[in-house]
Amino acid sequence: MPTPEEFRALLEDDFGVSEWSEKQPPLIEAVDHHRLAEVLKERGYTLYVFVVASHRPGVEGAEDALTAAGYIELATGLRSPTENSQLAIWRVRVGLDEQLATLVDLFAGADWQEREQFDLVGVRFAGHPDPRRLMLPEDWEGHPLRRDYAINTPHPPWR
């Protein structure tokens, strides 16, 4: 049965996570995203729960190149369907022009969830088998949940 201690030890030993906080899930390198999901699935986290992307616009004069250019932060959650229902959440950061490896080959549910995050936030997934919008019409321009998308942006006539 997976435990929080085991999850913490895995991230510290194999994925170089040193900072832990109550209010922030652990942050790993984007290249390790798929590998961590694979390891967790083998260890019993077989229930795909969610993926959530949030856009962070660029900050002028920031020292870190990613912060200066703006990035998308992506949190993923997996659950173990066992007695303690252990939940594993981790975050990755990807640049606005970069792609992140898809999890569809591990979790079939990632298909629609990643399509939704592409649709609304504009994060791109490499190797996704069906990279279409999910919620909005195919001819919609822009990604509504980005910070630079005003809530009163005019939308095309409803069909």
Added chain:
Amino acid sequence: MSASSAARPSSAAPASAARLGVDPHRDLSDYDPEADLMVLNMGPQHPSTHGVFRLKLHLDGETIVRAVPYVGYLHRGVEKLLEELTFVQATPIVDKNDYVSPMTNEQAINMAFEALLGIEVPRRARYMRTLFAEMQRIASHLLWLSTFGIDMGGALGGGTTLFMHCFREREWILDLFELVTGARFHYNTHTIGGNRHDIPAGWAKQVHTTLDLIASRIDEYLELSTTNSIFVARTRGVGILPKELALELGITGPILRASGVDHDLRRDAPFHAYDEIEVKVQTEPDGDCLSRALVRVREMKESIRLSKLLVDGIPEGPICGARPIKNPTQFKAKEGQAYVALETPRGELGTYVIGGGKNKAASPYRLKIRPPSLHALSALPYLLPGHSISDTVVILGSLDPIMGEADR
């Protein structure tokens, strides 16, 4: 990544098709040309789609070879809207997401805000929330059973018999909620730190009377369905969802339990009053439509038992732990993230909230609602191939999707 449906690289598809048995992105160009495939659109306006939902079916005669669901017809941009509103203004908005069980929606979003803001809920409010959630589960499953009766058509006494009966009993529960909150629906009774409306005098007795009456009726409905040979013939062995596929798709709630996974957040990750009472989780091993029906009907009986325990056990005390709300920007979260999940009638309803948004940090920076219905609908491309069009209606009905929640 292009937005057109024409670009469809087949890199990941064959591997998952070998693992899962069905390829949801199946390429039909090499299908037998003699078969003369036909495309049939079910929806977006169709009485059996339980809302505005479109299903594109590729048919070989009467048999489905590929099903492509289209969602988003009810997309209202709730997540974007909540970024503009403050924490205390969010409750009436999420009422309209899962419009069949608004109580659990309110509870989910307020629990997420409480986790982010670090606010405790008093014991009386925790009991009241749990009681409301259990009663809402009965009402929601009754509505599911009634519409499932219509989906089955003539199998259950002309179809509308069960519909009318279940709607009558559901109305009694809504009457009880009206006595507490003043609203039949869209209650707006949960708030950050507790509840707004206290239980009126004599309400507990009315709950007992109503639940006793509903309990006797549910036995009749269980008998009506499991001993009706047409009902059993149309549901047994139809739309089998294997355990591994259900987990991978993120399917939770009664559908997952009907596939033989003994998992329920009420027991396995208890929230509110569930750590003080014991929930008997209902499971079925087969994963077909009949299993899903049986699990839901038994869950209603279990919810009646839990509701009676809870209404008798409500402790005295305050119903809200936070200061009274004087202005909408009262609660602020400059940073931090929280994910809170709870078991609604349809499964795991999660809310991921990130602090530090507009209105001087009194709004969420980003808020994501994890709808169980959307995950349930994503199983359709795997369930439908091999079945006929008439089975489609039964399979879709057995998933109990609510489009307001799936599309948000």
